Amino acid sequence: MATTDPDPQPKEVKLDTEEVKVDTETDTQKQTGTQLPDVLVDALDAHAVPSPVTEEIKLAEPSTTEPSPDQELVSKKIKTDSPPIPPTSLPEVLFKPDWAPGLSREVIIDRIKGCIYGNALGDAMGLATEFLSRDELKKKYPKPGPIPFSDIVLDFHRYRWTKGDWTDDTDQMLLIMEGIIESGGNVIPVNFAHKLHNWARYGFPELGDQGGLGIGMTVHRTISHSHFLTEPHTAAREVWEESGKYLAANGAVMRTSVLGLVSFNNLESVIHNTLQISLTTHADPRCSASCVSVTTLIAQLLTAPLSCTKEELSSLIDKSIQEGAKLIEDGDKKKEFITHMSATSLRELNLDEAKAIGYTLKCAGTGFVGVKSKVKTAKDFIKFMTELVREGGDADTNGAVCGAVIGCKIGYDNLPHDWIQKMPHIKWLDDKVDMFLNCIGLVPDTSST
Numbered sequence: 115m116a117t118t119d120p121d122p123q124p125k126e127v128k129l130d131t132e133e134v135k136v137d138t139e140t141d142t143q144k145q146t147g148t149q150l151p152d153v154l155v156d157a158l159d160a161h162a163v164p165s166p167v168t169e170e171i172k173l174a175e176p177s178t179t180e181p182s183p184d185q186e187l188v189s190k191k192i193k194t195d196s197p198p199i200p201p202t203s204l205p206e207v208l209f210k211p212d213w214a215p216g217l218s219r220e221v222i223i224d225r226i227k228g229c230i231y232g233n234a235l236g237d238a239m240g241l242a243t244e245f246l247s248r249d250e251l252k253k254k255y256p257k258p259g260p261i262p263f264s265d266i267v268l269d270f271h272r273y274r275w276t277k278g279d280w281t282d283d284t285d286q287m288l289l290i291m292e293g294i295i296e297s298g299g300n301v302i303p304v305n306f307a308h309k310l311h312n313w314a315r316y317g318f319p320e321l322g323d324q325g326g327l328g329i330g331m332t333v334h335r336t337i338s339h340s341h342f343l344t345e346p347h348t349a350a351r352e353v354w355e356e357s358g359k360y361l362a363a364n365g366a367v368m369r370t371s372v373l374g375l376v377s378f379n380n381l382e383s384v385i386h387n388t389l390q391i392s393l394t395t396h397a398d399p400r401c402s403a404s405c406v407s408v409t410t411l412i413a414q415l416l417t418a419p420l421s422c423t424k425e426e427l428s429s430l431i432d433k434s435i436q437e438g439a440k441l442i443e444d445g446d447k448k449k450e451f452i453t454h455m456s457a458t459s460l461r462e463l464n465l466d467e468a469k470a471i472g473y474t475l476k477c478a479g480t481g482f483v484g485v486k487s488k489v490k491t492a493k494d495f496i497k498f499m500t501e502l503v504r505e506g507g508d509a510d511t512n513g514a515v516c517g518a519v520i521g522c523k524i525g526y527d528n529l530p531h532d533w534i535q536k537m538p539h540i541k542w543l544d545d546k547v548d549m550f551l552n553c554i555g556l557v558p559d560t561s562s563t
């Protein structure tokens with residue numbers, strides 16, 4: 115867990131309004147030569163920059179360095195405002211039955227859809243209590259039980275969203291998905307960088323967005339870096355180094371679930387793709403480990419036997435934690451990572467811990483609590499997600515990751531469709547999912563076999 119150092123700059127963060135004085139905070143560090151404790155930086159990162167700030171983001175200057183092959187590929191294909199490019203090939207991700215022996219493609223499709231819709235629904239449900247402590251949310255939502263979309267209190271933070279809509283977590287997951295579709299099944303960091311930059315400015319205009327809402331501090335700083343569009347990994351690393359290597363926020367893991375759905379029969383590819391995208395904005399090894407542990411968990415859940423035994427489930431969970439832990443060299447941080455991923459209850463994660471609510475390990479940990487839960491049905495899903503939402507903290511982000519993991523485990527058919535259908539942009543999402551499934555060669559089999 116993150117430590118609970120005394121708060122040296124309490125006036126810099128207004129928890130209720132998510133106002134973050136970016137420049138003041140940075141200047142304070144420079145003037146005093148002191149480093150903000152990680153708990154404060156984490157808290158800063160968990161709070162969105164108000165949308166007007168996104169309008170100030172300037173397009174990066176072109177890099178003077180030689181482009182990589184990936185960058186050359188992207189420069190030919192990607193223009194920031196260009197329409198989607200249809201898939202040109204299906205090289206490595208075309209589904210083959212031997213990827214998941216004993217499972218039909220319908221089962222794989224059901225699990226993939228479960229992951230995506232579980233991500234979106236968990237995110238949308240979590241908006242109700244995002245950034246609230248358990249005590250605060252009891253006052254806003256005194257009636258126990260699920261919080262229907264219609265009951266979401268549109269306070270200063272929440273008024274910008276339509277009730278039932280997903281937030282930036284799912285938006286950014288969809289940016290990754292779009293990139294995969296447009297590049298014919300490939301995962302290209304510079305492609306994602308362009309998409310993220312464009313989304314920060316405009317959101318999804320076809321959904322009526324005026325800009326990307328809910329952008330975290332790490333992402334904001336990174337996409338503002340002058341080389342972000344050409345060298346996003348370098349930009350992210352420099353931002354992290356400037357932070358004193360303390361930034362370990364949940365802005366990468368919140369969007370990462372979809373990377374467990376591509377080349378899912380090959381964990382090396384899953385890990386490679388995950389790092390390519392997570393490092394685009396978040397350089398801390400704890401962020402990399404969080405993302406890899408979640409995507410390797412999802413990839414393994416996709417191909418798990420229909421009647422997965424307790425031992426088999428335990429084995430794939432252990433494997434996922436190991437793959438993440440490999441990425442952390444520091445012994446104390448590795449131990450902290452394993453402790454979070456080994457949590458058996460949401461309460462253990464202390465999700466509304468003041469000033470550490472946006473810590474990447476808390477968010478990833480909710481996915482591991484979720485996969486160990488007994489959720490099997492739509493009713494179970496609502497019950498568990500209600501428990502998560504009522505823990506407060508960065509509830510939409512936790513809901514996105516936990517919802518994706520549980521959705522993958524139980525499948526789309528077992529998700530609460532009455533809730534899913536109330537999400538305002540569900541038809542648009544349906545079309546995206548169909549394009550993604552088609553891209554990875556997973557259209558429903560209509561043959562008699």
Ligand SMILES: [Mg+2]
Binds near residue numbers: 281282510511
């Ligand atoms: Mg969010």
